Amino acid sequence: MLSRITTNPRQYGGWPCIRAIRIRVADVLQLFAAGLTAGQILAEMPDLEALDRQAALQYAA
Structure with a gap:
């Protein structure tokens, strides 16, 4: 599951992203936190898959 999380120093300053599609894990978590x-x-994020959401939550945990 966590293989869906990628980091690249050339994208968003190395922040963890979902499958290198330039959706930051933090962005997904902020949407959950916003309710x-x-x-x-x-x-809201059509490129995101259900497993990506789960990976973001696992990464945060």
Whole structure:
């Protein structure tokens, strides 16, 4: 699952991203913290997959 999390010093200053598609893990976590549901997050970020959300949560844990 955590293999979906990538880091690249040339993207977002090395912040962890989802599958190198330039969606930061922190962005996904902030949407959860703001109260969005899993479905709303997928609607907000159409390139994101359900397993990506889970990987972001595992990474944060």
